[in-house]
Amino acid sequence: MPKTIVGLELTEESVRGAEITLSRTPQLLACGEVPLPPDAAKDSEVLDAGTIAVALRQLWSGARFKSRDVVLGVASRRILVREYSTQAMRPDLLREALPFQVQDLLPVPASQAVLDFYPLAQNGDQVSGLLVAAVSEAIEQIISTLAKVKLRARAVDLTAFGLARATARLAPADAAVATVCIGDHTTQVVVSQGGIPIFVRLLPIDIPTAAAERHVTSEATAQLEPSFETVPPTTRARGALRGAIVHPSVGDLAARLRSTLSFFASRPGAPAITQVLVTGAGVPVSGMMTALPAAIDLPFRVVTAEDVVNVKAVQPTGDLAINLVSTIGVALGEVR
Numbered sequence: 001m002p003k004t005i006v007g008l009e010l011t012e013e014s015v016r017g018a019e020i021t022l023s024r025t026p027q028l029l030a031c032g033e034v035p036l037p038p039d040a041a042k043d044s045e046v047l048d049a050g051t052i053a054v055a056l057r058q059l060w061s062g063a064r065f066k067s068r069d070v071v072l073g074v075a076s077r078r079i080l081v082r083e084y085s086t087q088a089m090r091p092d093l094l095r096e097a098l099p100f101q102v103q104d105l106l107p108v109p110a111s112q113a114v115l116d117f118y119p120l121a122q123n124g125d126q127v128s129g130l131l132v133a134a135v136s137e138a139i140e141q142i143i144s145t146l147a148k149v150k151l152r153a154r155a156v157d158l159t160a161f162g163l164a165r166a167t168a169r170l171a172p173a174d175a176a177v178a179t180v181c182i183g184d185h186t187t188q189v190v191v192s193q194g195g196i197p198i199f200v201r202l203l204p205i206d207i208p209t210a211a212a213e214r215h216v217t218s219e220a221t222a223q224l225e226p227s228f229e230t231v232p233p234t235t236r237a238r239g240a241l242r243g244a245i246v247h248p249s250v251g252d253l254a255a256r257l258r259s260t261l262s263f264f265a266s267r268p269g270a271p272a273i274t275q276v277l278v279t280g281a282g283v284p285v286s287g288m289m290t291a292l293p294a295a296i297d298l299p300f301r302v303v304t305a306e307d308v309v310n311v312k313a314v315q316p317t318g319d320l321a322i323n324l325v326s327t328i329g330v331a332l333g334e335v336r
Contacts, residue, residue: 004029004067007331008151009075009159010044010142012036013184013211015055016320018327019065020309026335027310031324032063032228035211043076043186044159046141053148060149062228069152072142073330074134075159075181075188080106081200084131088122098131106133114139118161120198130200132158155333160190160200162329166308167277168195170301176271178261179303180292181326182282184209187253188326189260191273198271199264203256208247209281210319227320246287253282254295261296275299279325308332 006019016033020026040051059065086094086101098117099110106113114136119129143153163179171177173194181188185206191199264270276298282288283302293300305316305324309332316324 004069005154005331005334006065006067006070007073007162007327007329008070008146009073009327009330010041010046010052011184012042013209015052015059016323016327017059017063017065017070018305018324018331019063019067020328020331020335022335024335025310026332027313028305028316028324028328029313030063030065030228031305031314031316031320031327032059032065032226033320033323034059034062034226043078044074044142045076045078045138046145049141049145049148052145056146056149056151058226060151062226064228068150069154070146071330071334072146072153072156073159073162073326074139074142074156075183075186075202075326076134076138077186077202077204078107078135078138079158079202080131080133081158081160081202082131083128083199084117085126085128086117088125088127102131102133105131108135112136114156116158118197120196130197157330157333158200159326159330160188160202161197162331162333163188163279163326164190164192164197164329165195165332166325166329167303168192170277170303170307171274175274177275177277178264178273178298179277179279180257182207182253182278182280182285182288184211184281187257187280187282189257191261191264193271201260203253203260205249205253205256207249207253207282207285209285211281227318246291247285250285250287250291253288254291257292258295261298273298275301277301277303279303279322281319281323283322284319 018031019029034055040048103110114134116132187203189201304321
């Protein structure tokens with residue numbers, strides 16, 4: 001078993017990785033992010049395998065990752081996540097039965113989907129949990145692209161589950177918290193207790209993050225510099241606010257997040273959310289951290305990499321520090 005693992009995320013703007021130790025107290029050893037040109041990827045899906053393979057080589061070289069074992073975090077608008085109940089049975093039998101049980105719920109034939117079921121509770125002979133379905137072709141494309149550069153995909157994880165895992169220690173085990181990761185095109189919302197996800201929503205909203213703004217033209221993207229952290233860096237400013245004008249998408253996100261959390265709260269037996277943890281590239285966008293608390297009457301806290309893992313070996317800064325929370329979270333799934 002390797003001593004370290006690399007959490008990896010593919011977004012429309014970049015490939016991002018974080019290497020952590022597989023110990024009781026995981027430590028961040030190295031991290032980095034390499035920008036992608038337009039049309040190379042969309043959400044967690046590969047559009048140009050050759051370009052992404054080049055970016056992966058650059059990421060491993062620049063960040064000086066030691067391990068070639070990867071846990072891949074996915075967060076696509078095409079991934080279905082919903083509550084589901086079924087008859088309790090052995091995990092192997094459930095895996096066999098699931099494609100037949102959920103066919104009518106899927107946007108594609110079950111034979112073209114990767115299915116997972118995250119059990120949460122059992123009542124008599126019924127077990128309830130979260131059903132996750134992704135298009136198998138999209139997952140296979142990412143795995144084959146990793147293989148091109150001799151990277152081994154040990155697991156594929158829903159990034160929202162990684163977010164719940166990463167923020168588990170930031171609240172009492174019995175407290176329900178909402179973790180919100182504001183991405184360039186998709187915002188992930190996961191309500192969890194003690195690191196166990198109990199509710200997940202993906203909100204497709206384009207946010208004018210720094211990466212998204214620079215991603216408008218290939219010429220602008222070519223001017224970007226990869227971001228790597230392998231040793232303690234010199235002091236740098238945190239991500240600056242993006243301009244003085246509040247973008248309409250910020251208000252839209254605040255309203256949809258309020259609606260999402262209200263829907264969760266209205267469900268029978270739903271625990272009361274005690275706080276909202278916010279991370280991701282959209283945090284520094286102008287007006288974001290004013291609009292969200294104004295729309296939702298709950299305590300808010302911005303979460304960075306150093307809040308969720310030991311960063312003595314390397315301390316990421318700026319946007320990388322908030323982008324890495326989900327990346328670290330998917331890697332933490334391999335810690336036993």
